[in-house]
Amino acid sequence: MTIDMSQFIGVFFDETAEHLASMEALLLQLDPTAPDDEALNAIFRAAHSIKGGAATFGFNDLAEVTHTLENLLDRLRKHELPLQQVMIEVFLQAGDVLRGMLDAHRGYGSADPAAIAGVSARLSELVAHPAGMVADSGKPHGAQATASGVTGHLHIAQGPECEIERLRQSIRVYGDILSDSPGNTSGEYRFHLCLQRPVQDLFDELEFVIAPERLQWLPEAVAIAPRDGLADPDDGYGFFTEVSKTQPVVADDGEAFGFFVPLPPSVHQEQAAGDGYGFFTPIASPAPAAELAPAVSPPPAPEPAVRALAGKAGAAKTPQESSIRVGVEKVDQLLNLVGELVITQSMLAQNASHLDPAQHDLLISGVQQLERNTRELQEAVMSIRMMPISAVFSRFPRLIHDLAGKLDKQVELRLLGEQTELDKGFIEKLADPLTHLVRNSLDHGIEAPEIRRAKGKPEVGTLTLKAFHQGGSIVIEVRDDGAGLNRERILAKARERGMAVSESMPDAEVWQLIFEAGFSTAATVTDVSGRGVGMDVVRRNIQSMGGRIDIESMLDVGSTISIRLPLTLAILDGMSVQVGDEIYIVPLSFIVESLQPSADVVKTVTGQGRVINVRGDYLPVIALHDVFNIPSRLSTYQQGLMIILEADGQQVALFVDDLLGQHQVVVKNLETNYRKVAGVAGATIMGDGRVAFILDVSALVRLAQKPSQAVAFAQPA
Structure with a gap:
């Protein structure tokens, strides 16, 4: 029976992407001066899982890079080396390289061989010669290194010619080569070694240089000849056994990850420990006594101990999955x-x-x-x-980490409301606009440390990403405590480009000028920003999602850019209203109240159209029949109804003929099926089969801010 592996490979791709994202988040939180042990262990486990999965599915390039990464992480978590900032930077680069390799395997592009070779070389160098941990002799020193080390013989079994020089380089990372020479038969080779690190670490490294079945390790004290074929399994992969003259081998629980239980020292453990991924079953496989010297032949393992180990392993089953992946x-x-x-x-x-x-x-x-x-x-x-919007926010710690270093600025990132939820379609489309806004805040907004110090500000700037619900919308803010927008510079740039501007323009309109195509006030062009492209695309992308973008800014205090989006564009609760023979849907979240006006509450303001007095507040009146040029059945305001709407912090009164009732409607995209209509956010199909327009309340509020061009009804005398 042929097994379709594509479904499993797809799961591996998804899980590897999650592991890489988890590693990056943990690395960015690490403090080199006082690293958290649990974080280091979690980073190591993520790398270990990627390596195991990649090796299982035959992605050897991924497995090899991750293996080198894992070696350095292993020494860090065991406190054999001190964590340094340079290591964190290399780890982040390795994550980028692995992500590129993963995309290449998924068919999204091609991997960069130079980047792969470069990061592999840097990782290997850090393993071999970590800064501050290499003596003049070039020999490694650390918690596992001793004056004498562990001496023994490494035998390469007969087989195809191996890369002896590459083999020597790998071995030198783990200890000293006392001597080496060809064996008695062709293809055989022997090394006399003094290892400064555990033998298992060496075997893990050599696994990528030479076929594992050709390797055998014998400690100095055991004077026996190398055996042909496989050694007894004790490395977790079923390839090697380190034989000791004084005591039997016991599985190391340091890398067991909960899969293995160490046996008592009196019990000889000779078994395949499995690979920790559930692909292989541990088996008891004691070596034939004839192949070992009598002095080191242990008695058979007592049956109860073996049974106890098997029972423990069987109990550690994978927990029931609480989620499934659906396209x-x-x-x-x-x-x-x-x-x-x-x-x-x-x-x-x-x-x-x-x-x-x-x-x-x-x-x-x-x-x-x-x-x-x-x-x-x-x-x-x-x-x-x-x-949750954390799916977008999670990419910015790394972005800010890299940009702050490139711009030589100090920035603290604050994330608020990460669990705020919105439609997945918005999540995917928000990434690019938010990325551009964050880059602009770092480049144009937050000042360099010396400038902030001169202004009396803390040297470390603050960039805040915040998401929260407000009414039927979600609001995402990008706020910084930087230099703020310069009104005079923006107006000067606008005049230079021939735009119609005036000194009397309110700040909100001036700030909107930066969204014009090609508009930039940057003094110099950098690889971060300054070319005048991007902000117009940001506004266009936000508007395509049915949202809008606003700016508040104060010179030398900071800026806040707010993106307001509907929670979803699929289904909404609305109030159906009638105007003439037509039916419209007003989103329920914008409605404050409805009332029937009396004759004395509607007034005319010269140059501003109609207003209505609602408990002392004068609100602009928008006659819906006038907006859409529909004949009304009514002759006075007193015959109809006013719906008080609130959007963008402002209230208006929408005049309609009648209220029909509340409905839950399915939103259909009007642009996809017809074309964009001013004042209309979409359409829906009513219960009687008629098509009704869904009003764009924000657009109607903006309309009310302009002088009315028509008077709907004549006022009674």
Whole structure:
């Protein structure tokens, strides 16, 4: 039977990407002066998992780089070496290289051989000669290094010619070569070594240089000839056994990760410990007594101890998975089907409303139950698409770490509201706009340490990313305590480009000028920013998601850029209103209240159109029939209704003919199916099959800020 490995490889790709993201986050939090042991262990486990999975699926390039990375991490977590900042930087570079190799294997591009070779060489150099840990003789010193070391013989069994020079280089990382010479037969070779690190570390390294079955290690004290074939397994891979003259071998619990349980010293353990990934089953495989000297032949392992070990291993089963991976296209298909179900349910409810409750009580009750179930199903499906914004925020610690170093600035990043959820479609589209805003804040906003010191500010600038819900929207803020926007410089640049500007423009309009294509006030062009491209794309991308972007800034205090987006563009709660013969949907989250105006509350303001007095506050009046040029059935304001709307911190009064009721509607993209219409955010299908426009409340509020061009009704005398 042929097994389709593609599904398992896909899982490996996803899990490796998660491991790399976890490693990067942990590395950025490490303090070289006082590293957290648990963090180091977690980074090591992530690298170990990547290596094991890559080797299992045959991605040898990934396994080799990760193995070298793992060697250095292992020495750090065992406190054989002190952690240094240069190591963290190399680890981050290694993560980038591994991510590129992973993308290449997924078919998203090609790996950079020079980058792979460079980071591998740097990792190997740090393992062999860590700064401050190399004596003049060039011999490594550390917690595991002693004056004498561990001496023994490494035998290379007969086979194809091996790369002896590369073999020597690898061995020197772990100790001294006292002598080496060819063996008695062709292809055989012998090394007399004094190791300064555990034998197992050497075997792990040589595994990438020479076939494991050709290696055998014998300590100095054991005067026996090398055996042909495989040695007894004690390295966790089933290849090697380190034989001791004084005591039997016991599995090292330092790298067991909970998979192995050390046996008592009196019990001889000769077994395949497994690879820690569940691909191999531990087996008891004692070596034939005839192949060992009588002095070192231990008695057979007592049966109860072996049984206890097997029982413990069997108990350590993988916990039940609490999640499954589902393709986004399947979720989108499910969401579309639920949308159609909502429309169908709405049609049934409208038809049932015309029936006599006394004669059709069971049918009406069933339709009401269907409505409740449909709403619950819709909310459940919507929650599947909702993701925490931490998926976007998590990329910025590394970005700021690298940019701050490049710009020679000191920056502290604060992340707030990381668990705020929004639609997955927004998550994917937000990454690029936010990245550009963050880069601009670092380059243009936050000053260099000496400039901040001269201004009386702390040398370390603060950049804050914050997400929170507000009404029916999600707001994402990029806030810095830097230099702020320079109003005069922006206006001067605008005049230079021939733009119509004036000194009387409010700050909010001046700040919006930086979103014009090609607009930049940077004195110099760097590889970070300054070419006048990007901010217009940011605004265009945000607007394409149904959102808007605003700026607040104060010179030498800082700037706050706010992105406001709807929670989802799929389904919303709305109020249906009638104007003439047409029906419109007002998103419920924007509605404050509705009222029927009296004759004396609507006033005319010269040059500003109509306003309505609501408990002492005068609000602009927007007549919906006037906006869309629809004949109204009414002749005065007193005959209709005013809906008080609030958006972007401002309130307006929307005049309509009548309120029809509250509905849950499925949003259809109007641009995809027709074209963009001013004042309209989308469309939906009503219960009777009619198409109704969903109003863009933010656009209507902006319309109210301009002088009205028409008066809807004549005022009564």
